[in-house]
Amino acid sequence: xxxxxxxxxxxxxxxxxxxxxxxxxxxxxxxxxxxxxxxxxxxxxxxxxxxxxxxxxxxxxxxxxxxxxxxxxxxxxxxxxxxxxxxxxxxxxxxxxxxxxxxxxxxxxxxxxxxxxxxxxxxxxxxxxxxxxxxxxxxxxxxxxxxxxxxxxxxxxxxxxxxxxxxxxxxxxxxxxxxxxxxxxxxxxxxxxxxxxxxxxxxxxxxxxxxxxxxxxxxxxxxxxxxx
Amino acid sequence: xxxxxxxxxxxxxxxxxxxxxxxxxxxxxxxxxxxxxxxxxxxxxxxxxxxxxxxxxxxxxxxxxxxxxxxxxxxxxxxxxxxxxxxxxxxxxxxxxxxxxxxxxxxxxxxxxxxxxxxxxxxxxxxxxxxxxxxxxxxxxxxxxxxxxxxxxxxxxxxxxxxxxxxxxxxxxxxxxxxxxxxxxxxxxxxxx
Numbered sequence: 179x180x181x182x183x184x185x186x187x188x189x190x191x192x193x194x195x196x197x198x199x200x201x202x203x204x205x206x207x208x209x210x211x212x213x214x215x216x217x218x219x220x221x222x223x224x225x226x227x228x229x230x231x232x233x234x235x236x237x238x239x240x241x242x243x244x245x246x247x248x249x250x251x252x253x254x255x256x257x258x259x260x261x262x263x264x265x266x267x268x269x270x271x272x273x274x275x276x277x278x279x280x281x282x283x284x285x286x287x288x289x290x291x292x293x294x295x296x297x298x299x300x301x302x303x304x305x306x307x308x309x310x311x312x313x314x315x316x317x318x319x320x321x322x323x324x325x326x327x328x329x330x331x332x333x334x335x336x337x338x339x340x341x342x343x344x345x346x347x348x349x350x351x352x353x354x355x356x357x358x359x360x361x362x363x364x365x366x367x368x369x370x371x372x373x374x375x376x377x378x379x380x381x382x383x384x385x386x387x388x389x390x391x392x393x394x395x396x397x398x399x400x401x402x403x404x405x406x
Numbered sequence: 407x408x409x410x411x412x413x414x415x416x417x418x419x420x421x422x423x424x425x426x427x428x429x430x431x432x433x434x435x436x437x438x439x440x441x442x443x444x445x446x447x448x449x450x451x452x453x454x455x456x457x458x459x460x461x462x463x464x465x466x467x468x469x470x471x472x473x474x475x476x477x478x479x480x481x482x483x484x485x486x487x488x489x490x491x492x493x494x495x496x497x498x499x500x501x502x503x504x505x506x507x508x509x510x511x512x513x514x515x516x517x518x519x520x521x522x523x524x525x526x527x528x529x530x531x532x533x534x535x536x537x538x539x540x541x542x543x544x545x546x547x548x549x550x551x552x553x554x555x556x557x558x559x560x561x562x563x564x565x566x567x568x569x570x571x572x573x574x575x576x577x578x579x580x581x582x583x584x585x586x587x588x589x590x591x592x593x594x595x596x597x598x599x
């Protein structure tokens with residue numbers, strides 16, 4: 179999380195301007211001096227970016243492509259990155275992380291144009307494979323069911339709500355950072371998240387009693403799947 | 407509308423946001439929701455107490471369904487990590503791109519166009535007229551300009567990248583980039599003579 183710092187502005191009578199010190203700034207400066215130092219930023223963010231891409235695309239290969247494009251584009255245009263925090267942006271806005279996720283969002287949108295199908299079965303197989311623990315089958319089955327239900331509930335949300343929820347819960351971005359990534363105001367993102375959570379609550383609540391039966395089905399398409 | 411001029415939804419969203427801040431700041435959701443660890447005397451316990459206090463303030467006004475859904479998603483939504491193979495392969499690609507950028511930066515300013523001297527042209531020569539005989543390439547009287555600096559840089563990019571990867575692979579360093587270079591080398595198939 180970026181730390182707020184105060185610095186004097188050029189105007190004599192102006193109020194102190196708040197800038198936000200990006201905690202990635204030393205790494206960004208080093209990468210600008212020597213592109214080989216970009217590796218530190220890559221290692222820090224490769225998993226969050228990949229996770230975001232995987233939630234959006236639902237396919238490991240597509241997520242890998244989007245992740246690769248994101249980091250190659252970020253390295254190529256690192257010179258153009260500017261830390262432009264204003265008081266209204268809120269803490270954490272316009273940091274390297276926000277900039278990187280903006281690139282990721284564009285890369286994912288481009289990748290989505292080439293990936294026409296989002297079969298739920300692939301999502302479930304992938305989730306099961308990742309969560310599965312062969313040493314604890316019983317507990318693992320419960321965890322997998324719960325994760326699967328949460329995954330499906332999020333997958334049934336509309337695009338912006340799902341995106342905001344994934345950025346908040348999976349990548350643990352602040353509301354200000356999500357606003358920067360999505361190009362919305364903080365207030366709009368807060369409302370988006372609140373409504374998304376109400377949808378998820380309703381969805382999980384409605385499916386809770388019949389959980390064992392519905393989750394046993396191999397593939398139950400949600401509204402999002404039916405739209406496609 | 408409320409007295410503060412905000413919609414009820416906006417106020418609820420603000421409360422939810424405060425709750426999420428506390429929830430995601432907690433060390434783990436299980437101890438957060440049960441209050442376990444609040445009695446700890448160390449820094450983690452202090453952080454936990456702060457989180458619980460903040461959550462109690464926000465959670466008191468929070469819709470129960472939203473609170474439970476938040477806790478459920480925090481606990482159950484999986485995070486994905488790319489395969490080690492992909493991660494290291496991309497690291498090598500980035501390292502090569504970085505090496506190319508360094509070379510390009512080094513070559514900047516040394517790029518210059520060196521046109522060949524124009525040959526004597528016969529009167530009435532039409533450059534768009536089809537060649538009348540022999541090889542078509544031989545018939546072109548204008549050799550294209552040669553970009554020496556750019557050409558050197560372009561051909562040196564892959565050579566420098568290969569040399570750099572080979573150098574990193576041969577080093578015994580345990581750094582991530584050296585591991586990436588060794589991993590990339592291990593993936594190469596032997597060339598059959």
